[in-house]
């Protein structure tokens with residue numbers, strides 16, 4: 415694997431019983447880039463993210479994350495990955511700040527700038543408030559804060575802007591871009607908001623029925639002046655159904 419790749423999977427398969435959810439998936443995310451992972455409901459995005467973060471074991475195939483085999487060096491690797499997968503769960507009676515501190519302790523990180531992280535996601539003024547008093551969007555922001563507070567090299571975010579208002583979506587877009595441009599982080603994310611993907615992704619991957627059917631940079635795709643991500647996505651998905 416090239417050292418310039420943050421994630422590389424080859425022939426990755428995952429079955430739940432007789433249900434083949436991922437089939438021979440090859441996915442490559444270059445370091446310091448933003449990768450948008452697209453697919454209709456049930457296509458296999460979350461399953462892929464769970465495998466990449468060690469929450470699920472693949473049935474077959476190779477996975478390199480930051481140059482290491484995640485299935486073998488899981489504990490070491492998790493320190494360098496920040497993730498947000500499924501609905502975030504917090505200690506509701508504790509404050510946002512306390513939740514971040516618990517996460518840091520769990521990750522074995524002694525020094526971290528929780529204040530700056532809270533400020534980056536726009537929660538600095540409510541850092542002492544119990545999470546039970548947070549709105550859905552505030553919890554989403556806190557989940558993003560938790561994914562990044564231990565300064566990972568790689569962020570894996572399943573629908574990170576879900577539930578955010580238009581202002582929040584723009585703020586998170588700017589945050590993700592700055593994490594990549596200033597801190598050299600790599601981001602793999604999924605979203606059904608294709609306009610958002612078009613705004614920030616360098617590369618997209620489309621998964622259909624557990625198969626990665628396309629992987630292209632947006633730069634390549636936009637060479638066609640009439641390119642429209644929504645039309646492109648729908649045509650690829652329909653192709654896969656035929």
Ligand SMILES: Nc1ncnc2c1ncn2[C@@H]1O[C@H](COP(=O)(O)OP(=O)(O)OP(=O)(O)O)[C@@H](O)[C@H]1O
Pocket residue numbers: 430433435453454455456457458459460461462
């Ligand atoms: N733990 C599990 N046991 C059995 N089947 C599962 C399990 N997790 C996921 N699946 C199945 O795997 C398939 C892919 O699910 P997955 O959650 O990866 O899709 P997704 O692309 O993330 O969908 P969405 O856009 O709705 O979040 C679905 O058919 C789902 O029912």
